[in-house]
Amino acid sequence: MINSTPWFQAAADCRRRGEPWVLATVLSSRGSAPRDSGSKMVIHARHSFDTLGGGQLEFQVIARARELIADGRERQLLEHFPLSARAGQCCGGSVTVLLECFAGAELQLHLFGAGHVARALLPILSPLDWQLHWIDSRAELLSDDMGGRVHCRCLGDPVEHVSQMPSGAFALILTQDHSLDYRLLAALLDRGDCAYLGMIGSRTKALRFRRRLAGESFAPAQIESFHSPVGLPQVRGKRPAEVAISIAAQLLVEKNRLANAVSGKSTGVDWKTLRESLGGISL
Template identity: 45%
Template sequence: MANWIDALAELQAQGEAGVLVTILEEHGSTPRNAGSKMVVSATALYDTIGGGHLEYKALAIARRLLAAGTQQPHLERFSLGASLGQCCGGATVLLFEPLGQPRAHIAVFGAGHVGRALVPLLASLPCRVRWVDAREQEFPDALPAGVSRVVNDDPVEEAERLPPGSYCIVMTHNHALDLELAAAILARNDFAYFGLIGSKTKRTRFEHRLRERGFDPAVVQRMRCPMGLAAVKGKLPVEIAVSIAAEVIATYNADFGQHSASHEPIARLLPRSRRGQALPG
């Protein structure tokens, strides 16, 4: 059994989906190690959460999630006893994280310095990226897997063609084009995330112009500008790119662990004596 970290890297390199299984809580006479992990693919099992009937049942659940193409994390509580072939009481909570399926469809408008630093980062995540610019010569010769180059003299057309729920990142070389893209994206108002590169001054100027066009201030507030996590500081293109990528990750993981197949909250899945306490991070 390969280490679970190596297994995830191998599956990603092969473009194969998998499920990361983690023990969150364990209570019983022979407790397992909380935090133990294993990775399940359609044909293989990597690492272990301690073996036995629990691992067998976890494997079956993970394979069902893979077959269903599920992308949401899933929590499952097991009562130790006859159902797991044990004679003692107790409970185990497992977290199932499907990986390898696209978590986000991202459109990056602009192939400048920050765009060239950002797109490879996004491509290394479980995302699909459409990289849009009117200037074909700005794109690198080779693109990472999962990235589509789109050359269009009118990038606004591409904003109007995006599927609902897209992540939109605008960082073109032209402020007037940024404004038109912002207007097109906000007019749809069906995006999961919209970030615009720029300063607070640029945001104020854009807000004023968008209000003049009749946009609802509540819709305009959905625009992230400046975008990126404030805690990730720096002015270099790669530093800005890391900040933006971190915010994208934080956004698509915002509902992490909130739903399971039974739609039970975490507090109800944990053993009663531990309810209300924070889960280990």
């Protein structure tokens, strides 16, 4: 779906929401082409904003951009479109487009439960470049007062959300219902692909849940993979704000640990590649 929102407004909104997106820029045009150099549009998974002139050229740019979004990495790519052949247009010119893919939020956090700790935690996390999802069965508690930074979802059974989470997400179980906590925990462990999984509660509760998981044939590695009681033990206190600070600190520790485990990758387009792709065309 193409939207009339200007590309710069769409880019700002994607950044604010932590969504992955692509900025497509016409670097050069030769001969007859639908738009001049410098024309831009923004593409994300469901919509596109502004235009590069429409037609098959734009259709192919959007398709290529969504391939980059699905790949999940930040990168830059040059694509050359001969309009009379590849794009199925009779303009007779050619266009070189720079596609810049922004992966969106550094990570996704899916927070189950809308109690006091969750409500204290979200304002701490909302300034970070994270995509925050808040799930509960009580719609009246899911108000987002953080400028659209939190994606609220009201479900009669929050366990339904587990199957829709992406691989590598962070998950926090902060509900008021021990039975729901266990069902969420079992579903998340069964997925086996959370980068971090934490559950609020006492050591006694955590031990009881681990024994129950063992009785239901969960592997020892799965049983030991979640954090409970959640939060850094060095940060003491039982008030919601104190617990929230402790949890936020643990999330940052885990996020930095994962970042250090991933080798750095170059995401830029070097000058040699740019020059060869443009084939001597002046910018």
